[in-house]
Amino acid sequence: MRTFWITALLVLLGTIWPLAGFSNYHLFQLTLVVVYAIAILGQALLTGFNGQISLGHGAFYAIGAYTTAILMSTWNVPYWATLPISAVVCAIVGFLVGLPALRLEGLYLALTTFALAVAVPQVLKYKLFEDWTGGVQGLVIDKPEAPFGLPLSPDQWLYLFTVGIAVVLYIIAWNIVRGRVGRAMMAIRDHAMAAEAMGINLPMVKTSTFALSAMYTGLAGSLGAIAVQFVAPDSFGVFVSIFLFVGLVVGGVASIGGTLIGAAFIEFVPNLSDLVSKAAPGAVYGVILIAVMFLMPAGAGGFLYSMGRKLSRSRSAQTDTSEQAEETAAVSHDPMSGMMSMPASAAFVERPVTSESTGQND
Amino acid sequence: MTNLLEAKGLHAAYGETRVLHGIDFAIRQGGVTALLGANGAGKTTTLRAICGLIRTRGEMTLDGKRIDGMATEDIVRLGVAHVPEGRGTFMELTVEENMRLGAYTRPAREATDDFEHMFDYFPRLKERYKQQAGTLSGGEQQMLAIVRALLLRPRLLLLDEPSFGLAPLIVQEIFRILGRIKEDAGVSILLVEQNAAIALEFAEDAYVLETGRIVMAGSSADISKDEGIRRSYLGY
Amino acid sequence: MLAGVLHQIMSGLATGGIYASVALALVMIYQSTHHVNFAQGEMATFSTYVALMFINAGFSYWEALVMAVVLSFIVGVAIERVLMRPLANAPVLASVGVFIGLLLVVNAMSGWFFDYTIKQFPSPFPDHPMLGGYLSGHELGSTGVTLLVLLSVYLFFRHTRLGLAMRAAAHNATSSRLVGIRVGWMLALGWGLAAAIGAVAGCMVAPIVFLDPNMMGGILLYAFAGALLGGIDSPLGSVLGGFAVGVIENLGGAYLVGTELKLTMALVIIVGVLLIKPTGLMGRRVYSRV
Numbered sequence: 010m011r012t013f014w015i016t017a018l019l020v021l022l023g024t025i026w027p028l029a030g031f032s033n034y035h036l037f038q039l040t041l042v043v044v045y046a047i048a049i050l051g052q053a054l055l056t057g058f059n060g061q062i063s064l065g066h067g068a069f070y071a072i073g074a075y076t077t078a079i080l081m082s083t084w085n086v087p088y089w090a091t092l093p094i095s096a097v098v099c100a101i102v103g104f105l106v107g108l109p110a111l112r113l114e115g116l117y118l119a120l121t122t123f124a125l126a127v128a129v130p131q132v133l134k135y136k137l138f139e140d141w142t143g144g145v146q147g148l149v150i151d152k153p154e155a156p157f158g159l160p161l162s163p164d165q166w167l168y169l170f171t172v173g174i175a176v177v178l179y180i181i182a183w184n185i186v187r188g189r190v191g192r193a194m195m196a197i198r199d200h201a202m203a204a205e206a207m208g209i210n211l212p213m214v215k216t217s218t219f220a221l222s223a224m225y226t227g228l229a230g231s232l233g234a235i236a237v238q239f240v241a242p243d244s245f246g247v248f249v250s251i252f253l254f255v256g257l258v259v260g261g262v263a264s265i266g267g268t269l270i271g272a273a274f275i276e277f278v279p280n281l282s283d284l285v286s287k288a289a290p291g292a293v294y295g296v297i298l299i300a301v302m303f304l305m306p307a308g309a310g311g312f313l314y315s316m317g318r319k320l321s322r323s324r325s326a327q328t329d330t331s332e333q334a335e336e337t338a339a340v341s342h343d344p345m346s347g348m349m350s351m352p353a354s355a356a357f358v359e360r361p362v363t364s365e366s367t368g369q370n371d
Numbered sequence: 372m373t374n375l376l377e378a379k380g381l382h383a384a385y386g387e388t389r390v391l392h393g394i395d396f397a398i399r400q401g402g403v404t405a406l407l408g409a410n411g412a413g414k415t416t417t418l419r420a421i422c423g424l425i426r427t428r429g430e431m432t433l434d435g436k437r438i439d440g441m442a443t444e445d446i447v448r449l450g451v452a453h454v455p456e457g458r459g460t461f462m463e464l465t466v467e468e469n470m471r472l473g474a475y476t477r478p479a480r481e482a483t484d485d486f487e488h489m490f491d492y493f494p495r496l497k498e499r500y501k502q503q504a505g506t507l508s509g510g511e512q513q514m515l516a517i518v519r520a521l522l523l524r525p526r527l528l529l530l531d532e533p534s535f536g537l538a539p540l541i542v543q544e545i546f547r548i549l550g551r552i553k554e555d556a557g558v559s560i561l562l563v564e565q566n567a568a569i570a571l572e573f574a575e576d577a578y579v580l581e582t583g584r585i586v587m588a589g590s591s592a593d594i595s596k597d598e599g600i601r602r603s604y605l606g607y
Numbered sequence: 608m609l610a611g612v613l614h615q616i617m618s619g620l621a622t623g624g625i626y627a628s629v630a631l632a633l634v635m636i637y638q639s640t641h642h643v644n645f646a647q648g649e650m651a652t653f654s655t656y657v658a659l660m661f662i663n664a665g666f667s668y669w670e671a672l673v674m675a676v677v678l679s680f681i682v683g684v685a686i687e688r689v690l691m692r693p694l695a696n697a698p699v700l701a702s703v704g705v706f707i708g709l710l711l712v713v714n715a716m717s718g719w720f721f722d723y724t725i726k727q728f729p730s731p732f733p734d735h736p737m738l739g740g741y742l743s744g745h746e747l748g749s750t751g752v753t754l755l756v757l758l759s760v761y762l763f764f765r766h767t768r769l770g771l772a773m774r775a776a777a778h779n780a781t782s783s784r785l786v787g788i789r790v791g792w793m794l795a796l797g798w799g800l801a802a803a804i805g806a807v808a809g810c811m812v813a814p815i816v817f818l819d820p821n822m823m824g825g826i827l828l829y830a831f832a833g834a835l836l837g838g839i840d841s842p843l844g845s846v847l848g849g850f851a852v853g854v855i856e857n858l859g860g861a862y863l864v865g866t867e868l869k870l871t872m873a874l875v876i877i878v879g880v881l882l883i884k885p886t887g888l889m890g891r892r893v894y895s896r897v
Contacts, residue, residue, distance in 0.1 A: 062700055064645075064707065109882055115699040117881055120643055120831060124877050127828050128870045135867055247824065251707060258704050288719035295711030302704040303693065422785065443784040452785075459782035461775055471768070472775050476787040479768065523786065 024172050033164040037236065038276060040168045043175045044233040046272035049256045050182055050265065051225025057263035058186055059218040060198030061110060065122030067249030068129045069223040071240075073099050073230025075133065078148040078240040079141050088153045088235050092174070095231040096224050103223020107216035126250035133242035147241025150234065171232050178225060183265060185221070194218055195263075226253070255294045258301055375400045375527055375559045376421070381429035381439075383413075383420040390416040392583040393429065398527065398576075403553060403560040405574035405591060407567050412580040414563040415456050418529045421561075422446055422453050433527065448476050452525035456532060458516040462505035466496055469504050469515055473522030482522060489518045492548050510541040517545070521552065528560045534569060542566075546573055571595045614741050615857045621746035622815075623853020624753030628808035629823070629830035630849040631760065632801035634842050637834075639777035639794050640691070642702050644801070646709035647830070648823030651805030653713050654679040655813045655822070656721040658806070659728060668731040672810050676803045683802025687795040717820035728813035749811035756807050757846055760800070764842070773797060825870055829856060832876040838890025848887065852876060 027039055052066045076095040080086040086094070106125075110118055132138075134145050142148070155166035185191050193214045196204035205211050234240050252275045260271025274297075279290035374397040383391040390413045398404045406414050420427045423443045431439040438446050447453075461469050470489070474482030490497040493514040499507060504515060513533055520528055533549070534542040546569060553560060564570035571577060571591040579587040579600060587600050594600055629647060636644045644650075654675050661671035690709065694702050732748030742750075764770035776783045776793035783790050809823065816822060829852050837848025855876070860866045880887060 056700070062703055064703070109878055112885075113881055116641070116643055116703070117885075119699070119703045121874075121877055121881060123645065124828050124831060124874045127824060128874045131868060131870045136865075251711065254704075254707060255711075262700065287723060288715040288717075291711045291715035292719065295708040295713075295715060298708030298711065299690070299705050302697075302701045302708065424781065424784075444787050444789050447785060447787040455781070455785065459779065459785060461778055461782060463778050464771075464775065468771055468775075471771060472783070472786045472788070475768070475772060519786065 020176065024169070027168070033162055036164045036168045040164070040171050040236045041233065042269070042272045042276045043168075043171045044229050044236060044272075045253070045256060045275055046229075046268045047175055047178055047232065048226045048229035048253055049260060049268040049271045050178065051222045051227075051229065052253055052257045053260075053262060053265065053268055054182060054186075054194075054225065055218055055222035056257060057261070058191065058198065059194040059215065059222075061215065061219065062115060062119040063122045063222075063250075064119050064254055065125035065129075065250050066222075066226045066253045067245055067247065067251075068122075068125050069099055069103060069226040070230035070233070070249055070253070071129050071133065071245035072102055072223075073227030074234035074240045074245070075142060075148075075230075076227070077231035077234045078150050081150045081235075082143075082148045083141060088150075089170075092228060092231055096228055099227025099230075100220040100224040103227075104216055104220040106223065107219025110219060111212050111215055123247070123250070126247040130242040130246050133245060142242075143240075145242060147239060147244075150238050150240075152238050153235065167236055171236065174228070174232065178228065179265065182225070186265065190214070190217075252294070255298050258298055373400050374398060375434060376561070377430075377432050378421075379430045381417075381420060381427060381431065383416050383425050383427045385416075385425065390583050391420065391427075394580070394583070394585045396578050396585065396588070398559050398561050401557055401559055402576060403562060403574040405567075405570040405577040406561060406563045406580060407570060407577055407594075408580035410565075411582070413583040414580055415531055416583075417580070418453060418455070418531050418561070418563060421529060422451060447523065450524070450526035451529065452520035452523040452527070453529040454516045454520045454531060454533065456535075458512050460504045460507075460512050460516055460519075462503070464504055466499050466502055466504055466507070466515060469519055470496075470522060473519030476523060485522055485524075489521065492552060493518060510537050510545070513537060513541075513545060514548075517549070517552075521556070521558075524556075525558055528558050530560060530562045532563055532565060534564060534566050542569065549573070567601075568595075611861075612858070615861045616854055617738070617741045618746055619854035619857030620850055621742060621750045621853070622812075622857065623833075623850035624750045624757075625808050625812045625826060625849075626829040626833045626852050627846040627849025628753055628756060628804050628811075629826060630833040630837070630845040631757065631842055632804045632808075633830055633834050634839060634845040635777075635797050635801045635804075637839050638842070639773075639780075639797050640695070642691070642694070642706065643831075644709075645703070645706040645827075646713055647801065647805055648827030649710050649713040649717070649820075650679070650683070650802055651809035651826075652818075652820060652823045653717050654802065654806030655728070655809030655818055656717055658810050659726065659813075659818060660721070662729060668729060672807070675810065676806045679802040679806040680799040684795045684799040686802075687798035691794075691798070692791065714820050721820075723820060726818040728810075728818045730814035745814055749814075752807065752811055756804060760804065761843075769796075825873075828870060828873045828877075829853070832873040832880075835877055835880045835887055838887030841887065841889040844887055844889030847889070 027036060031039065048066065048070055051069070052063060055061050055063055055066075073095045076098050077088070077091040080091040080094060081088060110121075113121055133142055135142075136144065152163045153167065153170075154163055155161040159166065161169070186194075193204065193209045196207065196209060197211060197214055201211065256268070256271030256275040258271075259274045260267030260269070275294075278293055278297075376398040378394065378396050380393045380395065381391055382389065382393050394413075394417070396404075396406075396417075406417060408414055416425065419425050421431065421438075423438070423441055423446050427439055429439065430437065433446075433449055433451065436449070438449065438451075453459075461472065464472070470486060471479075471482070474485065495511055496514055496518060499511060504512065507515060517530075517533070530549075533545055537545070549560070550573070552558065560574075562570055562574055571594060574591045577589065577591045577594045578585050579594065587594060587597070629651065632647055632651075633644060636642060636647075657678055658671045658675035661674050662668060666674070686709070690705060694705060697705075730745040730748070733744040735744055736742070737744050737747045764774055772783070772788045773793045773796060775786075776788055776790045777797070780790045783793070808826075812826065813822065830849060833849030833852040834845040835848070836851060837844030837846065839845065852873070856869055856872060859872050860869045864872060
């Protein structure tokens with residue numbers, strides 16, 4: 010319980026502190042970090058905790074963003090009221106995508122979702138939908154003012170609003186992952202057949218996870234659209250999906266806290282490296298992605314977590330109950346139990362020969 | 372007679388699972404050595420260890436040259452041919468292509484001359500020459516596997532259960548031809564068999580393995596006479 | 608109407624040849640390693656830039672093409688040796704991550720070295736219509752080159768010792784090592800060949816679509832569709848699949864959904880094949896994860 014209050018206090022302080030000292034532009038950037046964090050959290054639920062690799066989450070981000078933008082510009086729905094609608098829409102789309110995904114394993118799902126990501130801008134530009142989507146031009150939406158006459162600038166208010174939503178979403182995700190459903194998700198990731206034998210309803214859990222994941226990433230899209238005040242097809246190209254994937258991997262695929270690191274990474278690395286060259290962000294992303302895969306496959310989140318655990322372990326040799334509670338929670342972080350470390354012989358039972366032999370020869 | 376292959380203190384493991392616990396054995400030049408034992412005793416692992424297909428510890432020499440730790444391809448190029456468990460046939464390729472692959476390390480023309488020689492032993496393969504290997508019967512596939520190994524012109528032939536899954540008549544035929552091959556080619560053979568009776572009849576020396584350790588070594592004649600060993604390890 | 612359809616089919620076959628090449632490159636790598644090279648398109652784009660660099664330096668189109676192909680081959684081999692070998696035992700997510708990383712790096716390199724502006728790429732073929740107006744000179748010429756490449760690849764695999772060894776290594780690595788084939792090098796050669804084929808495809812398509820760092824993004828998608836349609840473990844199937852996708856894309860674009868949704872058609876083909884016949888039309892085996 011003490012840990013909870015300390016976390017809550019830290020979140021509160023961390024939230025309020027930027028309000029005092031930050032310029033509107035920096036607040037806007039922070040808002041985007043939170044938005045990306047939610048989007049990455051959505052992908053982490055699917056890819057990290059359930060083992061379904063998606064390279065097309067930019068599609069859900071785009072659907073969320075467009076749902077909000079269309080509702081606001083066409084029907085004058087207030088920005089906050091678009092969120093539940095967007096959540097429902099994205100969850101339904103996620104569920105529908107999750108159905109065929111049931112039959113696509115590993116690489117094939119990655120390939121298909123990648124194709125989805127590439128195709129998204131074309132669909133958004135399609136002339137039949139132009140009345141709603143604004144075609145190539147996209148849609149412009151208004152920035153919300155702070156309500157109840159609060160003495161806040163729109164950027165300050167939007168920042169608080171986004172953080173508020175994020176806190177709720179993180180608490181929900183945290184509880185799901187640590188609960189029965191989360192254990193089922195991870196059991197499927199680690200060994201689908203065993204999970205099914207244990208009585209887990211595999212199609213049910215997988216499609217629900219897809220829906221939940223799409224809902225999170227879609228909500229992030231909605232919040233992102235409100236923050237940026239603009240949606241257009243070309244801002245939802247394949248690179249959105251790839252950046253979310255990069256953020257996910259950098260933060261650690263199965264790490265809830267790591268999503269924040271990943272989000273900060275994809276927001277700030279381009280800003281910094283853009284100064285060097287237009288090509289630099291992509292290069293940095295690519296190099297870091299490859300490096301993470303080779304050096305710390307659990308991502309930054311998993312890396313920090315295991316460092317922390319090593320430190321705390323060396324400090325107190327005796328284990329108390331709270332340590333044990335953390336032990337169970339560690340399932341979600343510990344890369345050794347996750348898909349990252351799954352030996353290929355288990356992942357590809359049909360070709361142990363190839364994988365083992367290519368490893369040895371020179 | 373000198374030894375072609377010698378192993379001293381050979382350990383082998385699949386990941387964490389240790390299978391061989393420091394075994395010593397030798398294969399005489401030009402001789403047939405049988406490796407016997409129950410399922411899981413480590414017979415197949417021993418063959419894989421010789422070929423460098425798994426990680427090993429200990430010393431192995433082929434004709435005095437250390438081969439432990441060498442890459443499989445290099446061990447093969449020293450003249451070690453392995454007919455693996457499940458025969459290792461390239462199912463998608465034709466019989467001809469399988470044979471060409473067998474002779475991969477040798478000059479192409481020299482190998483083609485050998486093909487006719489192989490058809491003397493196994494005329495049936497000539498009829499199947501252009502056929503996909505996956506369409507062959509079990510016996511024919513075993514023949515093809517042996518041919519593929521022989522086309523390497525090996526000094527040492529490792530045979531992993533050539534009788535597996537085959538009808539007794541076919542097994543007899545294969546061993547009859549193996550006998551001829553031994554006479555003609557002067558190749559040394561290490562034979563792994565479940566069917567101890569056949570193996571002891573064919574081999575001059577034998578080792579009995581149990582859970583990764585050698586429990587008996589000697590001439591085939593002595594081993595087949597030993598009632599206790601026969602009962603407890605060879606099951607006949 | 609009929610002439611129109613015929614025209615669409617012909618020019619579909621012309622672009623289909625490009626898809627077929629890239630699909631073949633994908634399948635060559637998939638067959639031997641079970642990896643899908645998401646960076647295949649970006650690598651081809653980079654090769655095309657290299658060719659353009661040589662052309663601008665005063666070499667003829669064909670000289671530049673040959674040099675770009677040779678360089679791509681070497682780089683492909685190098686990438687396999689350095690980046691891919693450690694991945695042999697890696698789980699799917701790790702390999703996908705590395706391939707996406709590679710895609711980003713190569714894409715950035717194209718932009719960095721050669722700039723993001725759209726560039727015109729010369730065609731070595733006459734630009735007047737041919738075959739009674741059904742195809743442009745470039746379409747006809749590039750189809751010819753593509754067919755020549757595919758034919759030589761076929762002859763190489765079918766009738767040379769090295770080609771046979773590469774096929775063997777792709778089918779059964781352990782057995783290959785047991786006959787003395789250096790499997791690691793065969794995989795690297797496969798990468799080199801795939802990169803080289805991609806380079807040709809890039810140089811053939813660049814005169815039509817213009818050259819920019821993202822040139823091959825859509826083409827990769829069609830190649831995926833083609834490879835899956837034909838069977839991702841069947842080189843011949845993937846080539847036929849590539850041609851088929853080119854024709855479907857063109858006919859569908861002209862008469863069904865309009866040109867704006869062409870990429871979505873590729874997506875539909877991918878999903879459709881994976882759901883209805885995961886082995887593709889000519890594939891044999893199904894690999895499922897357990």
